[in-house]
Amino acid sequence: MAKVNVVVVDATGNKEQKFGLPDDIKCGIIMVKLVEKIKLPSVGPDGNPISYKFIHKVTGRQLLESQTLAEAGIKDGDVLRLQPEITAGAFCTNCAVEIKEGDTSCPNCGAEVNEAQGSCPNDENNVEQPTVDVSKFTKVKRQTANYATVEQKAEELSNKLSKGSTFFPIGGIISGILSVIFGIIMFGKDVGYYEASYSYGGDAYTGIQNAAAQTANNVKALSEITKNGFAFFLIAVGLIAIFYFASKLNKK
Structure with missing residues (x-):
């Protein structure tokens, strides 16, 4: 496992931090751990859960949750923004069909989004993901204190x-x-x-x-x-x- 040194910022750019992240773990798992480490809000003002996505700050390209940093082509020094998304849920609790962003009802059973929000209990969608020890995310220290500008x-x-x-x-x-x-x-x-x-x-x-x-x-x-x-x-x-x-x- 190799590490890639990146700069992570929130949507406002107020919490800029440098991390050494593993390049062989999926972006979705890394995002969850970083949200916990940086202490970003997980629930919106209306009570709906907030999910996040990685956006490359320079290119504006979104990193897929199923991608690793290596597969996404992330290199040392790249800046990634944690962009929040308020969602009503990912899967219908009645039929376990995926509910896409912007849908007001389940495309399979017709249940309203408020009734259908939740996660799918189906074993196929509950694939166990490898755990990531957030303590191993090494924060990159700035060297400006040791060297003259x-x-x-x-x-x-x-x-x-x-x-x-x-x-x-x-x-x-x-x-x-x-x-x-x-x-x-x-x-x-x-x-x-x-x-x-x-x-x-x-x-x-x-x-x-x-x-x-x-x-x-x-x-x-x-x-x-x-x-x-x-x-x-x-x-x-x-x-x-x-x-x-x-x-x-x-x-x-």
């Missing part, structure tokens, strides 16, 4: 993102300022000095000295270009970072 999780995530989105622009502005400062410092750094050209008595010595001086001067010029270029790069990147992250921060 989706809305709470979303709000927490939004708060974290909001804090993070403020932190990153501020960090970007600070990084931009530091980049500009390092660029300015780089401008003030000295990479050496230029060598002067001298003339000696011998042309060979003069040529060697001047060639060495020219080489040193070329290296210094290249160093100056590299230093100034890197300094300009740091300042440009820093200014771009400052303006970019400042605009991001203003949008927050």
Whole structure:
């Protein structure tokens, strides 16, 4: 025997409860036990008995009393409504013929419905049905108390993102300022000095000295270009970072 978890409501929708119901017991028997468990009225204001039927809340389809939940195709999470029906009786007490809903007299003997109400004493209609222990209907517990709702999780995530989105622009502005400062410092750094050209008595010595001086001067010029270029790069990147992250921060 398997169980299917369904939501059972009364006709007004005021008594919504979740149950784990056996899927191999006929719906008629389950309805009787649920009416007792939920404590729904069994007698109408006019004294006539009230019978109930299972209605699938979404499709509006009525479940036959002779069907099991499995045969009716009921799945976990389905909502079933206990719809009341006030009836005058199912069988004539005089001839045991079934009286259909809306009949005012017995179709066989002609007895009035008030006289013919009752159940059939015929053994064929008194088939013993399997008993159902209502205590085995397991009520499904709600888990909302143990877990945070989706809305709470979303709000927490939004708060974290909001804090993070403020932190990153501020960090970007600070990084931009530091980049500009390092660029300015780089401008003030000295990479050496230029060598002067001298003339000696011998042309060979003069040529060697001047060639060495020219080489040193070329290296210094290249160093100056590299230093100034890197300094300009740091300042440009820093200014771009400052303006970019400042605009991001203003949008927050």
